[in-house]
Amino acid sequence: MENIAGTSPLDGSPRTYQPGTGFGLIEQMGPEGDTKSIWDRNNEDEVAAARDTYEKLTKKGYRAYHVTGSEGEKGEPMSEFDPKVERMILVPPLQGG
Amino acid sequence: MPLDGGTFTAGPVVAEPRPFVPEPGEILHTATVEDLVGQPGTEISITAGDGSSLIGTQISTDSLWQSWNLTLTNTTSSTSNSIQLHPQSVTQNVATGTTEIVWRQWNNSIVTGSVTGSSVDLSITTTASASAGLITTGSSATSFNHTPVWNAWNRPAPHVWQQMDPAERAAHEETERAAYEERQAQYRVQREEDRAKKAEAAEKAEKLLLTCLTAEQRMEWRTRKCFYVTTRTGRRYRFDSNSYQGNVKLVNRDDMVLSTFCIHLPHHIPLCDHLLAQKLMLEADEPTFMRIANEAVRGGNGRVSDLILAAA
Numbered sequence: 001m002e003n004i005a006g007t008s009p010l011d012g013s014p015r016t017y018q019p020g021t022g023f024g025l026i027e028q029m030g031p032e033g034d035t036k037s038i039w040d041r042n043n044e045d046e047v048a049a050a051r052d053t054y055e056k057l058t059k060k061g062y063r064a065y066h067v068t069g070s071e072g073e074k075g076e077p078m079s080e081f082d083p084k085v086e087r088m089i090l091v092p093p094l095q096g097g
Numbered sequence: 098m099p100l101d102g103g104t105f106t107a108g109p110v111v112a113e114p115r116p117f118v119p120e121p122g123e124i125l126h127t128a129t130v131e132d133l134v135g136q137p138g139t140e141i142s143i144t145a146g147d148g149s150s151l152i153g154t155q156i157s158t159d160s161l162w163q164s165w166n167l168t169l170t171n172t173t174s175s176t177s178n179s180i181q182l183h184p185q186s187v188t189q190n191v192a193t194g195t196t197e198i199v200w201r202q203w204n205n206s207i208v209t210g211s212v213t214g215s216s217v218d219l220s221i222t223t224t225a226s227a228s229a230g231l232i233t234t235g236s237s238a239t240s241f242n243h244t245p246v247w248n249a250w251n252r253p254a255p256h257v258w259q260q261m262d263p264a265e266r267a268a269h270e271e272t273e274r275a276a277y278e279e280r281q282a283q284y285r286v287q288r289e290e291d292r293a294k295k296a297e298a299a300e301k302a303e304k305l306l307l308t309c310l311t312a313e314q315r316m317e318w319r320t321r322k323c324f325y326v327t328t329r330t331g332r333r334y335r336f337d338s339n340s341y342q343g344n345v346k347l348v349n350r351d352d353m354v355l356s357t358f359c360i361h362l363p364h365h366i367p368l369c370d371h372l373l374a375q376k377l378m379l380e381a382d383e384p385t386f387m388r389i390a391n392e393a394v395r396g397g398n399g400r401v402s403d404l405i406l407a408a409a
Binding site: 004027029030031032033034063065067069073074075076077089091092093094095096097 | 294297298299300301302305308309310311314341342343359360361362363365366367370373374375376377378380381382386389390391
């Protein structure tokens with residue numbers, strides 16, 4: 001996977017995510033494409049900010065998927081925030097057409 | 098009112114109900130108005146009920162009388178209006194914040210006997226504070242006949258329109274055209290910006306989708322703009338990108354569509370995000386996908402969603 005550009009959940013400063021480097025990635029779908037929040041899994045404040053994002057969105061009905069696989073090709077549903085999860089995608093509620 | 102020697106008849110008037118109602122079609126008076134509401138120097142034409150036309154100097158909206166009456170009756174805040182009648186003088190003051198209607202007061206004053214007779218010179222002056230939105234106006238009228246002054250003044254509005262000379266009209270049209278073109282240009286810029294934003298969002302969404310596809314799925318996407326997913330139950334689905342609705346299809350080994358599923362995100366979210374959302378849910382939780390989606394069965398087959406939900 002290529003490096004992924006995003007921002008810090010605390011101050012919005014630019015960051016780059018690379019798997020296995022101690023950072024977590026939340027990709028939140030939205031009208032302008034996804035927003036990528038890259039957080040330091042060893043920084044308590046950033047973990048708290050990531051948890052906050054997760055909880056706010058899931059309360060709105062977003063579904064969270066823990067994306068795994070060398071190319072991110074598998075997604076497992078998450079029932080609660082897990083700071084050990086490296087990459088998660090937050091998806092707005094799906095509805096029947 | 099700029100009624101310079103003309104004669105006009107009545108028509109309906111807006112504004113406050115009048116204490117005096119003129120007789121329809123009654124020929125009234127001749128009068129002269131020197132200064133009226135609005136910007137001086139603009140020509141207007143008044144066509145009276147008998148077809149005669151008058152030219153005066155005044156700006157109003159669409160009706161001289163209407164403008165005049167509205168100005169006088171809409172004194173709902175701080176005003177001090179005085180109306181002078183020659184040779185007599187009548188002053189009406191309206192206290193701050195009241196809703197008293199000066200016009201009616203003045204009318205009553207006149208009717209109580211201040212002005213009668215076959216000919217009288219009349220001047221009207223009103224002043225009001227700027228905060229009331231009023232401006233100083235003045236006018237005079239002459240040669241009232243037997244009709245009470247107010248009855249004459251309160252005649253329904255003659256039709257008034259603004260006349261423009263050709264040069265002024267051309268300039269006005271040019272201004273309007275320029276304004277229209279500017280709006281159009283702004284609209285085009287906005288449209289381009291929106292298009293660019295959508296394209297950027299679509300690009301981001303496609304990039305995200307590709308990070309969640311296997312090499313084989315990416316190849317399918319690049320060559321056919323679709324990809325296939327085989328779920329834990331062994332069923333094979335094709336994700337098409339030609340529509341937001343019904344784009345997930347259950348297919349057999351020959352790629353024949355057995356069922357179509359309609360399930361989507363809000364439409365303002367880019368299409369590739371829809372595909373990824375559908376894929377993530379179908380792979381992770383096929384029964385929930387089936388519960389949410391609407392299924393359209395093809396070729397007389399049973400509903401696969403029923404089978405999956407029964408087994409779940």
